[in-house]
Amino acid sequence: MLRKDRILEALRSMCAQRSAQSGALRRYAGFSAEDVADFAGVDRTNASRDLNLLTNEGKIKRIPGRPVLFTVKTPSTGPLHENGSNNGSNGNWQSVQAEYSPVMVEDPPEIEYYHDVPLRVTQEPGKPLAVVASVHIGAVVTSFETLIGGGEGLKVAIQQAKAAMLYPPRGLHTLLCGPSGVGKTTFARLMHGFALELYALPADAPFISFNCADYAGNPQLLMAHLFGVVRGAYTGADHDREGLVEQAHRGILFLDEVHRLPPEGQEMLLYLMDRERFRRMGDVKERESSLLLLAATTEDPNTALLPTFRRRIPMTISLPGLNERTMMERYELLRAFFTTECSSIGANIHVAPQVLRALLLYECPGNIGQLRTDVQLVCAWAYLEYRTNNLAELHIHVGVLPDHVRRGLLRTAELNRALEPVSHLLEATHIFTPTGLSLDSLPGSAQNLYDTISRDLGILRRSGLEENEINRLLHIDIQHYFQRFADQVGTPRDAPTNLVDERIAVVSQRIVQYAEEQLARTFPEKLALVLAMHLTSTIEHITHGRMIVEPAIQSVRFTYPIEYDAVS
Template identity: 35%
Template structure:
């Protein structure tokens, strides 16, 4: 077996509990993608077990009990908001030998009794208890005023225990032997009865009322429910005996798709009673989805029954009963959202959403997305998109046939196909809806890594995707950023990221600007223009705020085109100019022909100045404002691409004062500005950082980023930054910059070690050498050491090192060998490697010139 793969299996074997991929990767100091790859191989070999959930957990394969597969699939929310709850319930049901006691909390009508009965059914169906095992129910509230009666019902009594006890009788505990006892409103039990009950939980024994000397035994699984806060109404000693506590949410707090499922089931029950098909009109459905009543589902159930009775009386001869808003006997809030009609067939039981068919494919997609965070290359992108598009719509046909899909479909057409002109991406809608309907999610840390990468690499596409999800109705409060990223990746084949300019049209009147935007983008077959409609009767402040928010999310360094209708120009320009980082062209009149002409020029990447000069031909008011950022700024322009510039910005921007902006600039634009000597462009620029030497005479200060690795370059930048930053902040910047350049090179060469982890360890090694020999190594030397030591450690782990005999000569070299053994001892123990004399001799060659 592969050495690294064997380490993965060995580590899992030693762990007492299941572990996530990320946690295992951290323990082994391997990259997450490598660990994920080996885990999936071990899964195919049936050597490990994968536990589905969020996140996925891994453990070694063991002889799994047949009873350890309890399913609870016919409960609304089992694959959604209640997934964690159901996992707890399943754990309680299968736990040997007799399960765990369960306490269900929640307001009245949320489904506590229903869930309790489903737990009993599940245990029988899976063979965990016998099919004829008892399921006994006691509502403690019914006898709350008579604790002795409750005691006799629970524990039974002997003859003569009290007046009227003419014969011995078994209690509910005895009746529930080898089955379940459900105690509803358990908080109404007296303290004495709670004490008796926890004594039974501890010992499995109880005494009948009237006989304290003869113990009785029973194996009973307890489920309890309460509407109150258990910490306030139950004895602490009693609560300690209930390891599983779950809370059911109110109907109004359930996700939108789960509320729809609940309504389907409630209407189905009434349809079956009436033996009629039902059609629930859109306004009634929308109103029912907004119900927020203390009675929750119980309240809805009664209201729906009354509405069905009223509609049935009116349409008794009809095969399909149509329910309207007027049939409900309660005041309801109307909703502007149109979810369509709800059709119910009494002969077809509504199926609850099940994601098991898609789970394995979703897991693969999550692995692809993780790989993308480590290698955002075209090949990785291609693999992700292939897996995203491989979702089989036939497998999830049910997901595509509901009211939410209709809403999703209409909005996708309106925003993606019409507003942004991407009609060729029509086929993606069904795939996107599967992710939305299935509550697709990834780990938070993975999302935080992926979002800046995707938004930086695909800014135009990301803007289109985020616009869509900002307008899509929210099912719940979950984070929809992962859906934005999925849509961005899928749309990336259809949005032209090479268009450098940004353009916005603003006009008075409902649909005035957006209708022209839609026509122009559709004719161009791509996203060119954004648009904002200005209501006639609304103040301009709101529009200005919206425009500024939009502009702030754009890279406007290459130029910005603003098209406005008459009367908006002066106020808009004066407020947006401070938000722009490049030249501005204002066209003070909007026509479809003018907008289309500009759009086609933008699509052809016509030079901004050329567009501005040709704009005079429109014979309308056109104004060109030349300039750059109105704020003090530092320009970063790298020949390798805007991505490197963006990364440098991420390092330095957080430590600078708010008034100073770090602006990534396309290298071609920088060269063009220098060639045409547009020095006013740099009027507020403090200095420019590049990755190429600027040989021309220029009016601004500049420095090659790679010169920072030399003492002279570092000294120069320290002088420039010293006005704004402390010594510690400057040191932090240099350290992060060095690590970034080191990581870029090392990541391409390492086979499986995690670059982030190994770089920190190499930094610590370098510091120990510097401290011992009183050295101050410059950036270039450190970069070389980073590369050499990281690759050396991986080489030793793979046992790919040369076995060459070395002769140590002189005290200095002998001392270096001794110090190196000491410095590397923690690394040797951690990675289970042994530093050979040959490897130390290579290190000595690197350090010799500094310690002579």
């Protein structure tokens, strides 16, 4: 018996043994090349080659996906879905798949795919379908892997999206919810890319995108764009024209702002999802289109959509607004946007720490879309200076920030704790190059406090902030200065004896004791050493003839009035 015949007999035996388990789950619809190879006792590569040959000869059926499955053409294997399944398909998709010519594709042996973890769909009485699934992709890299926040703020949404796209036989219709600017269109495109990479959709499956708000004022034209028209359907319809529903056949139709679709349009989509059939405007003939619907809305679907239409979409994914994302995610978004602009301009971009702080903290109601637009705006202003002054590189400083972004600096005190995950990154000027990002050397913890305050004072005054707000921001600089000292020095017992002058160390210890008596407090043990290091820096500052700027003293007086009075 030829090896190919042995493979065919092995597959027949396996299908006969599992016939009672045939059902909606894809893993019961066939067997992978590895399964058949183990059963027949042959090499996996040879088994895969023979299975593809048998498919070309029409003796077995190849089921696209990852892993690719094979089954014999017998009634026992059944279709990939059943009538009345959760996806509402009526069998047309199966006939569509049968039209594809088999392709000689072998599963890459280095890619691991855990297909034994099932996707489970449950439905509580009176509620939409809910997917309870754990999709393991192993080493397969998908387009979702590049999405910022994939391991944090968008983790749940991505898991839902993967489950929706992989659910047999061709995925679940999905509704994307979230405010404007959160990236619903981008997310839908990534879902399409993910399905293509894992062969959940045909290789030529189209992605047709349409914003229902574009024609919301003309429902007739909106319906014509979606479903097509026949000649004479209305004034101006002088020829037959196919709609987006036909163009999306065997692929994905993405409808943004779906709540702008009139009720009759929602009912026609409902009929399409149930029967995979529709009519062009003015036509009595039904046409066929098998597609996966992805819809997006900024409104509450419970009030903005017809209940029947809403219930027909089993998967709902909520995308968080920018204010719900972590500070590190927002920082990574800014890095990505500046890198993109740098590549477009073709020159290095220097971004000052205060600029990054403002972009991280300002109120951004337009979410990611507005954040990107604002980054482009500040780059445009900086580019104007770059060209008019013949500079070697672009420098983005507080002066080029729009007022609404600059006001983010006023929230520094309020949101200082939220900045902690990225605070160490905000001490450096960011230099974006067309190939990536480099950071200026971070300032050392013993950097002179007054030089820092003098520099920041000039920047803040040029930004137009009021003096009381400047004092608050300088106060934060002072706190950071002392905190860096405290983080990097140990207790006095562990500190090097030559770190500070012994006389200054003694004076510092007495000052701390005096402060504890006057304020009735107990201070950390290392405070005396931190104070001694600060006094050493101050003496050096005065020795070189550099005066202490008045706002620095006023900031201390303004922020710590009781402590200031105790030492006056």
